[in-house]
Amino acid sequence: MRWNLKSKPQKEKVQALQNALQVDEIVATLLVQRGIETFEQAKQFFRPTLEDLYDPYLMMDMDKAVNRIELAITNNERILVFGDYDVDGTTAVSLVSSYLKTITPNIATYIPDRYAEGYGVSYKGIDFADDNGFSLIIALDCGIKSIDHVKYAKEKGIDFIICDHHRPGEFLPDAVAILDPKREDCSYPYDELCGCGVGFKLIQALGKNRNQTIENLVPYLDLVATAIAADIVPITGENRVLAKFGLEVINSNPRAGIKALIQNVKKKELTITDVVFTVAPRINAAGRIHHGDYAVRLLTEFNLEQAEEVAKEIEQFNSDRKDLDKQITKEALLQIQENQEEKSFSTVVYNENWHKGVIGIVASRLVENYYRPTIVFTKSGDKLSASARSVKDFDIYNALEACSEHLEQFGGHMYAAGMTLLEENYQNFKQAFEEVVQQTLHPDLQTPEIEFDAEIQLTDINPKLVRILKQFEPYGPQNMTPLFLVKDLTDSGYAKTLGSEGEHLKAYVKQNDSDSFGAIGFGLGNKIDIVKNFSKFDAIVSIEENEWRDVVTLQLQLRDIKSLND
Structure with a gap:
């Protein structure tokens, strides 16, 4: 992953808001990054009311x-x-x-x-x-x-x-x-x-x-x-x-x-x-x-x-959906490998027997795997039907518009779309879509990016900060969970993998002479060697409360880690 700092707000704006709200610099920084620059805007952000809804x-x-x-x-x-x-x-x-x-x-x-x-x-x-x-x-x-x-x-x-x-x-x-x-x-x-x-x-x-x-x-x-x-x-x-x-x-x-x-x-x-x-x-x-x-x-x-x-009944439908999703994803990955398309700029796959109800989920899985604009087709009546998913900052709707001569119909958003076409137009569309993506996909967008809000020290993390961060909720697009860069971490010697296949990472991390924090990294089990033997590493983390047997402790969720030797 590429690690990038979100746009750094003007120091004067952060300082002014910090003084107005009497909060730490970290909190003021997070607010200004979200376009909140005044006391009134902060009040509306932290204390929304139903009266804020428009006529x-x-x-x-x-x-x-x-x-x-x-x-x-x-x-x-x-x-x-x-x-x-x-x-x-x-x-x-x-x-x-x-x-x-x-x-x-x-x-x-x-x-x-x-x-x-x-x-x-x-x-x-x-x-x-x-x-x-x-x-x-x-x-x-x-x-x-x-x-x-x-x-x-x-x-x-x-x-x-x-x-x-x-x-x-x-x-x-x-x-x-x-x-x-x-x-x-x-x-x-x-x-x-x-x-x-x-x-x-x-x-x-x-x-x-x-x-x-x-x-x-x-x-x-x-x-x-x-x-x-x-x-x-x-x-x-x-x-x-x-x-x-x-x-x-x-x-x-x-x-x-x-x-x-x-x-x-x-x-x-x-x-x-x-x-x-x-x-x-x-x-x-x-x-x-x-x-x-x-x-x-x-x-x-x-x-x-x-x-x-x-x-x-719906629970059973969901169980069936999971099985289909797993099977079709496996078949789609095999099709990409067999066609030697691992290095293409886009992913377009088709199988007439794939279940139409899960091709959108499969498209998302393929994006996770190859990280490129992806379209999954199946047969629907006498036409082909597809779901498309994109990567961050790439407008897949615009890309489809550029290939619309090959499509019967299409619609959607920047990151997700649906379409139909005649089977005889499939190959021409696939080629045209690949060309459009190749010409318009910026090289930076071909690698997953993780954006962090600010760099902090472990000593900055305390219950008061967590209480304020909870008031930033609900999180979602354009108000994502705050992510922080923490440098020069070491594990306390207890790092291990969790999960049936060792897919997750559990550690207790320190920074210089700070207290140690429990840390969990979902999907980071393959990076355990980075934290072993008291090696120093950097991490992108979010801060959360972990409740276990009615005891609440502060915990870091590791979003990504890098050895200082990288």
């Missing part, structure tokens, strides 16, 4: 969306809440549908089948609405590029409200309302909401219309926090407020479905990271292995016993 009517078309929904309620129209099959989509559908059901019974949900219909708004879904007398579809976490689908629905007398957060194309669908903070003509102050976040702004506007306060909507924030965690959106601004209060709901009074998923987690308090690794994969597994409807059933169930039954 939903600042979003383009919000008034149109609310008016159309109110008209539908008044006229007893049937409303279909439609959403993608991933965590963001299913939480958004669960949120909007469960809110609307408190006003009108004429609500149903629709999650497209990942295999039969694919991503986004589908003709099959519109036909379902037509056959069952729905005159309004609210599309969540999808729809911004569904020009033909919306036109098709309009011909059948069905209106569309689109709530999306993906980048719009050159033209917008002819919908009644399009809520998307990434619209160029939308001046909403925060444009990093996830799909469920946009859905929350919609119910916030509907609630405002009914003289409800934000407090009335707090029970829905467990869904929003789950979506924010899973969709890896920046945890800044409005997302940070929604995530913080959503986590409080998850930890104090979650809905039955989430409670059923987390009741076996042996932690007093879940963090965003816990949600990413425990709740999100299970919700995702429903759409990956069986059908996203299971996730909506779970998240809209009020009876805990019923929720536990659905959670059991």
Whole structure:
């Protein structure tokens, strides 16, 4: 890994904030790095409130969306809440549908089948609405590029409200309302909401219309926090407020479905990271292995016993997903080796038998292995379907746009995307994508990077610092867990490997005459020789509390280590 110091903030700004807040230089540095430079900004960062949320009517078309929904309620129209099959989509559908059901019974949900219909708004879904007398579809976490689908629905007398957060194309669908903070003509102050976040702004506007306060909507924030965690959106601004209060709901009074998923987690308090690794994969597994409807059933169930039954089924889906993921990753790595593509600039692999539900996870695994922009294809009907994952700072969406002549359709973000193409175009696309990546991937981006916030001494680490760092939570993109460089460490002589294959490293480290700290390095077991025999080494670490048998101690998590001889 390349070790790089994050942009060093101006000393004057750090000093001014340090004086204003009466905190250590380390804390002031971390805050300025996050764009927090004044007492007021720091107060809002450390003490966010629900009042910090923006007026939903600042979003383009919000008034149109609310008016159309109110008209539908008044006229007893049937409303279909439609959403993608991933965590963001299913939480958004669960949120909007469960809110609307408190006003009108004429609500149903629709999650497209990942295999039969694919991503986004589908003709099959519109036909379902037509056959069952729905005159309004609210599309969540999808729809911004569904020009033909919306036109098709309009011909059948069905209106569309689109709530999306993906980048719009050159033209917008002819919908009644399009809520998307990434619209160029939308001046909403925060444009990093996830799909469920946009859905929350919609119910916030509907609630405002009914003289409800934000407090009335707090029970829905467990869904929003789950979506924010899973969709890896920046945890800044409005997302940070929604995530913080959503986590409080998850930890104090979650809905039955989430409670059923987390009741076996042996932690007093879940963090965003816990949600990413425990709740999100299970919700995702429903759409990956069986059908996203299971996730909506779970998240809209009020009876805990019923929720536990659905959670059991989803747990099995997740177990099946893990097995598939492991097997397909092994086959993909073998394909790369057999084709002698280890030194390519990109990874593009294809097998018609690979399970469509896990190719995104496999793409992420391949990025971990070769660290380069990666696309995994499988057969889907008469076309090939793929998931793409990128490396830090490389925009894979732009790369796909440059190869779009070979694609049927594509969409996504800077770091993750999906696409379809005709099988006869696969080789031409693969070659074109490799050429684009080769021309645009900066050499520095071909090696994994670990950025640290500051250099510290072990003597700087104390309970007070940890208490303040806990107030930086929830962590996530653009507010990552602070990482520190600590130099000239030695192990106290007790270093060992842990895990069935010795994959983790456990040590007790000192710096000169400092007290020793317990340190754990997940995945660093192969570097034990660096710390043996009292050899000096440098480390990038995060600081955490380790709870063992009701005793809490400070612990370093080793993110990477390097011998001083390197």
